[in-house]
Amino acid sequence: MTDSSLLLSGLTTLRLGGPARDVVRCADTTSLIATLAALDDAGTPVLIVGGGSNLVIGDDGFPGTAVVIESSGYTFAADEDGKPYVSADAGLEWDTLVAATIDNGFGGLECLSGIPGSTGATPVQNVGAYGVEIADILRSVDVYDRATRTAGTLTPDDLELGYRSSILKYRADKVVVAVSFWLTPDRRSRPLRYRELFTALGVDAGQDADAADVRTAVLSLRGGKGMVLNPDDHDTWSAGSFFTNPIVDAARAPEILDRIRTRLGKDVTIPQYPAPDGAVKLSAGWLIERAGFAKGHPGEHAPARLSTKHTLALTNRGPATTEDLLTLAREVRSGVRDAFGVDLHPEPVLVGCEI
Numbered sequence: 511m512t513d514s515s516l517l518l519s520g521l522t523t524l525r526l527g528g529p530a531r532d533v534v535r536c537a538d539t540t541s542l543i544a545t546l547a548a549l550d551d552a553g554t555p556v557l558i559v560g561g562g563s564n565l566v567i568g569d570d571g572f573p574g575t576a577v578v579i580e581s582s583g584y585t586f587a588a589d590e591d592g593k594p595y596v597s598a599d600a601g602l603e604w605d606t607l608v609a610a611t612i613d614n615g616f617g618g619l620e621c622l623s624g625i626p627g628s629t630g631a632t633p634v635q636n637v638g639a640y641g642v643e644i645a646d647i648l649r650s651v652d653v654y655d656r657a658t659r660t661a662g663t664l665t666p667d668d669l670e671l672g673y674r675s676s677i678l679k680y681r682a683d684k685v686v687v688a689v690s691f692w693l694t695p696d697r698r699s700r701p702l703r704y705r706e707l708f709t710a711l712g713v714d715a716g717q718d719a720d721a722a723d724v725r726t727a728v729l730s731l732r733g734g735k736g737m738v739l740n741p742d743d744h745d746t747w748s749a750g751s752f753f754t755n756p757i758v759d760a761a762r763a764p765e766i767l768d769r770i771r772t773r774l775g776k777d778v779t780i781p782q783y784p785a786p787d788g789a790v791k792l793s794a795g796w797l798i799e800r801a802g803f804a805k806g807h808p809g810e811h812a813p814a815r816l817s818t819k820h821t822l823a824l825t826n827r828g829p830a831t832t833e834d835l836l837t838l839a840r841e842v843r844s845g846v847r848d849a850f851g852v853d854l855h856p857e858p859v860l861v862g863c864e865i
């Protein structure tokens with residue numbers, strides 16, 4: 511039998527994934543860098559694990575060492591103009607950092623409340639929610655470069671942050687060890703841009719509010735969608751959104767929008783947002799639902815189902831394997847492709863498996 515401490519399912523929010531050969535936990539940046547250097551010297555394959563909220567690991571696990579980042583310090587400071595910022599270790603739980611900034615009288619991170627995972631993961635895929643993304647608040651990222659064995663600091667420009675992407679995604683040679691974010695003083699939030707959020711708070715688009723109130727409102731909106739971790743609620747045993755919102759390029763957009771109208775009726779309101787170069791970003795959750803996959807699909811007894819609160823979250827009801835989850839993902843992907851001609855792409859990082 512596999513030693514349960516080696517099971518990667520214990521390290522992911524989906525609670526899926528077979529064993530690693532070894533698991534090493536690093537409590538600070540110095541031990542993290544020393545551990546990586548020693549494993550690289552020995553030629554051991556390494557899987558870096560932060561909060562495990564964006565990882566889908568295959569049932570066969572990982573043939574090497576999982577290095578779990580558990581560094582958790584943070585400090586507040588200000589630049590020469592007095593502009594406040596916070597610098598945090600990569601392993602710090604993201605929402606602990608968000609709460610700490612507000613408790614210390616700062617705003618800036620409040621729209622990103624309740625996102626599962628570690629601080630170090632947030633710049634890697636330019637995490638975003640409720641009208642703010644990491645690109646809006648990032649000051650710098652400290653990385654350890656496993657190829658050159660050096661530590662360095664990257665600016666937001668170096669990272670080429672895009673929609674759920676950066677130069678750090680899908681690569682393990684540059685490991686984030688710390689991140690620094692700009693804050694706002696007087697516990698004021700950033701300007702509120704997400705309709706559902708500013709409406710809930712009773713303020714106009716573009717206005718700010720007390721960051722603590724914004725945090726409360728965001729946690730409530732996320733909770734209603736099953737996007738706040740709760741061990742007792744299987745709707746939250748997920749990797750957040752399983753697919754990115756698809757971006758259809760300008761040349762194909764009219765044909766795709768026509769196809770959606772042909773299928774759903776010419777008066778249908780299609781959620782869509784402008785993307786760079788005339789492209790159109792569609793809503794994956796909406797397309798999934800309109801392609802015929804209801805919340806909770808395929809039903810109560812399935813080990814892996816769509817969340818009963820949000821069609822974009824694929825969830826483990828307890829007994830699922832990774833293969834169960836991926837079978838569901840493939841079914842949803844082909845259903846959306848057949849219905850609307852739109853290809854969905856997974857948003858989490860897949861390790862030792864594919865769809």
Ligand code: EPU
Pocket residue numbers: 638639640641735737749750751752753754755781793794795796797799805819820821822857
């Ligand atoms: N919708 C449905 N059915 C559903 C859920 C949503 O039809 O079950 C439609 C609705 O029309 C809704 C629209 O989809 O208005 C958008 O839904 P939502 O506001 O929940 O946002 P999302 O596009 O599904 C994105 C991010 C989330 C982020 C929210 C809030 C991606 C892939 N996902 O979701 O981020 O929290 O916006 O800003 O961009 C994540 O990346 O893991 C994540 C959870």
